[in-house]
Amino acid sequence: MSSVQAHLPALQVVLPLLGSLFAGFVRREATGFALALAVSWTAAVISAVLLWQVLQGGPISYHLGGWPPPWGIEYRIDLLNAFVLLLVAWVGAVTMPFARRSVAFEVDEGRQGWFYCMYLLCLTGLLGITVTGDAFNAFVFLEISSLSTYVLIALGRDRRALLSAFQYLIMGTIGATFYVIGVGFLYLVTGSLNMVDIAQRLGSVPLEQTRAVAVAVAFLTVGISLKLALFPLHVWLPNAYAYAPSLATAFLAGTATKVAVYLLVRFFAVILAGSPAFGPLQLADVLLVLSIAAMFVASAIAVFETNLKRMLAYSSLAQIGYITLGIGIANQAGLTGAIVHLFNHAIMKAALFLVLGAVFYRIGSVKLHDLAGIGPKMPLTMAAFAVAGFALIGTPGTSGFVSKWYLAVGAFGHSGWLLVLLIVASSLIAVVYVGRVVEVVWFRPPSPLAETAREVPPSMLVPILVLAGATIWFGIDTRLTADLAGKAAAMLLAAVR
Amino acid sequence: MQAVQGFLDHYNYVVTIFLMVAGLYIVIARGNMVKKLIGLSIFQTSVYLLYIEPGKILGGTAPIIDPAFTVYSNPLPHVLILTAIVVGVATLALGLALVVRIHEAYGTIEEDEIFEKDGDT
Amino acid sequence: MSARPETLMLAAVVIPFAAALAIPLFRRAPNPREAVTLVAAAALFLAVLSLLPSVLGGARPEWAGVTVLPGVAFAFAVEPLGMLFALVASALWIVNSIYSIGYMRAHDEPRQTGYYVCFAVALGSTIGLAFAKNLFTLFLFYEALTISTYPLVAHHRDAEAMRSGRLYLLLLLGTSMVLFLPAIAATYVLAGTTDFAAGGILSGKASGALLTVLLLLFVFGIGKAALMPLHFWLPAAMVAPTPVSALLHAVAVVKAGVFTVVKVIVLIFGVETLSASGQSGWLTAVAGITVVVASLVALKQDNLKRRLAYSTVSQLAYVVLGAAILTPISVIGAVMHIAAHAVGKITLFFAAGSIQTAAHLTEVSQLDGIGRRMPWTMGAFAVGALGMIGLPPTAGFLGKWFMLAGAMQTENWLAVAVMVVSTVLNAGYFLPIVFRAFLRAPPTPEPGHGAAQERAPAEAPWPIVAALTATALGVLALFFLPDVPLALARMTMGR
Structure with a gap:
């Protein structure tokens, strides 16, 4: 037992990888689903134990492989990435039961086995x-x-899904290559690839080499920012989210961008800690x-978007803006806000995209006017x-309020009222695009499509309710989220000084 | 004169940067998806060079401990780039597969024509 | 009843929400569905009532809850003011439910399941608001109350209902987000806590202009108190079914507003701090203007429900006025008036809805002789009207008496003048209705209608009549037996 425990960090990544291989060989929808479900939940448990x-x-x-750092590859888990691991693994686990019916409905017959194979591979990469x-x-792992x-x-x-995938492939590869160029420069300067060692x-x-570090920072920032x-x-994001199968969208919206944000935070901490190049x-x-x-442009676009998946995608962009705002503020409260919003936003966005998946399952559309009266x-x-x-929106009593509170406190400490005002003002735009949907959905007479809609079966409903419940839960009980995020932020900032 | 000297001294970097920028330019400027992928590959190749060049020391050998040799090349970049090449190949293969599917769906692989076809929806 | 007060307190908050979850299970069977509402209402009232002796005995049950942000917890605590509010709201939920059943069935309204669910959530929010330990928790339930009553206001879903609903939501949510929440945040920054405490938490922490700004943010951020110029959502919300209007005007919404204002003035600012600072003169003026202007507007309304709505605006301002006079006795008056107005106004709305149900009349000018056809309804209306004017032997008299005494004591002649003028105006817009109903001859029936049928007693369905009779009796009872509310009001002021 204790030997298994010692290898948990590796198992966290290796299990989904093996699962993915197996799913790829079997290629049957039912086996793939069972495997994905089992692996996701095991990974979730492992992440909890690790935390x-x-x-x-x-x-x-x-x-x-027993090679000590900095020569070998080190898996290093501190509060920050244990927290992110928990998020990624649990979003995967909670959304997975939704997959069976949704994937069967949205993906072509012969390709459903592949879906689970690719899902597990994606999970591998993100956890890695x-x-x-x-x-x-x-x-x-980024490329995986x-x-x-x-x-x-x-x-x-x-068919636009193909085009979105291709566009994302181009952008994503450029981003990853930029990242690897940045890492290359850091390697040229320091001769190490281990993040702690680099720091x-x-x-x-020596001072004459800080130009190389500055170039590295520039490449890294642009590369990760693309991701x-x-x-x-x-x-690349709105179309990719809009045309992917619903479950993939929910999973990616909850995890992929969040892991990229984590990487950005990690690198800033590494570079901030060691080098004056950041200044x-x-x-x-x-x-x-x-x-x-x-925060403003993406929210404004979301207000006028009638495809709800795209609307939520634009809202994601705005919310990512809040997270990076917290990173830019870079004081204790701001960084806490960024990390806690990373967590909270993942959960709320996964819930919202799952709802759209459920609606699509029933009426085959996510256009606003088709959803009229479906409430x-x-x-x-x-x-x-x-x-x-x-x-x-950030209504008190929900998790969004907790993150925005910390962001606002951090913003106030950084540059006073103006920034706080901007945060509040951009939240008001969210009131418009969320309120618009809620009103149409609940108070309009039903559209022809909505007329025949029914509640989705429990396997789809439960994940939605669990995630929605979690947004309330983490708005009231913040011991897991804000406390941990606060400690992680303190840890990062302590390294800077 | 000194500028030329510096230029020649760092000609390997010049080549790397040229490939990098050329690849990126092709990706951005070309509407043909296959050409885009070619550009992407060139761009990635430049990174291989970026890693490998500093690792190679003139006259150095593979790092096998032997009394006859004292100068070794750094093996790590080679290993890294082997991995990167695999990633690059995988990306290229997936990209081409997508292009095939796009051609099936749209009947063209020119981006502007595809946008036109989707314009009506 | 030997349950611990803490348990009772939490049960009171949970019961309505549990009912909200249970009601949809019976959406195909109206009778069991309504039974759920009634049982929940009775259980809630019992829970609150069993809490009363221990609170009167000086106990202050608390639940420390969970910490949301450092120094900010989601927690409950009972203090006398909240106790009184919970008592009034839970008692009126029972009668309002009975009335709702009669009204909604008689009008054959659509979406009744959703209606009862929202009602239960609104009540749960009200109780949560009454028992909130700090401003943060109060704010949560304040917003929940707004959101849960929005579908009720927009119940008819036609263009007008949607427009009013949107106005309702935007104004209440907007003011609370833009003014109320910053005020809470500022309080937290200044005092390091948002817990309610006797004597206030801001004494020595803020003074001068800062105090004024804070008071401004609070008073206008609490849009539910409907102080002019932020009152117009209330008349607009009259498009809702009558029991909803009763909920808005008497049981929950506007009461939550003035309750919060009083609570903020007494337990956040502290009466002594505010009166020593001399920063609240403008509040007396704003409240006074609202009292008089709203009464004047009410005089001109022919639509009965609109007239009642403006009367509410004016009566709410009374409560604020009582609090703004800043003497213990006037605050006691304000607290009494919250209870008195609740019982009185619900009677009036019940009567208006009864007339609408039985005789299909909505305008004051149509009410000639209606008292002969609907004696119970108009009798109750008369009692409610006396309560609004503040004449004995009704509940309204006591509150006004205390407020007047407070105003005299502090030689606040502006407030005294406002009260005198408004009493005259109140009489001016209520008494003509009563005269018209009982003393004028009914209109000669149009040809084709049976004359006998028009004149015969034709009361509304019995649940409606029973409900409005009960509340009318309540108006009288509160005058003769004011011990409990008075004791709670005194305890609020620490006497």
């Missing part, structure tokens, strides 16, 4: 990026998750400006939409 271990005994360092302490290893994501998107039935060595880098869809590097580049200010632009027909599902929507 518990980190809380008990501090950071875990796992040497892959999070768990690893090696910069190049992170690149490999990206390649499987392209396939997941292309599995959508609409230490950067501290003793996390920071405005204006976001153009002259004014990266924090750039991030602030872009984040505010995202009374699918009351629980649409109530979940309203609850998660309120969380998106």
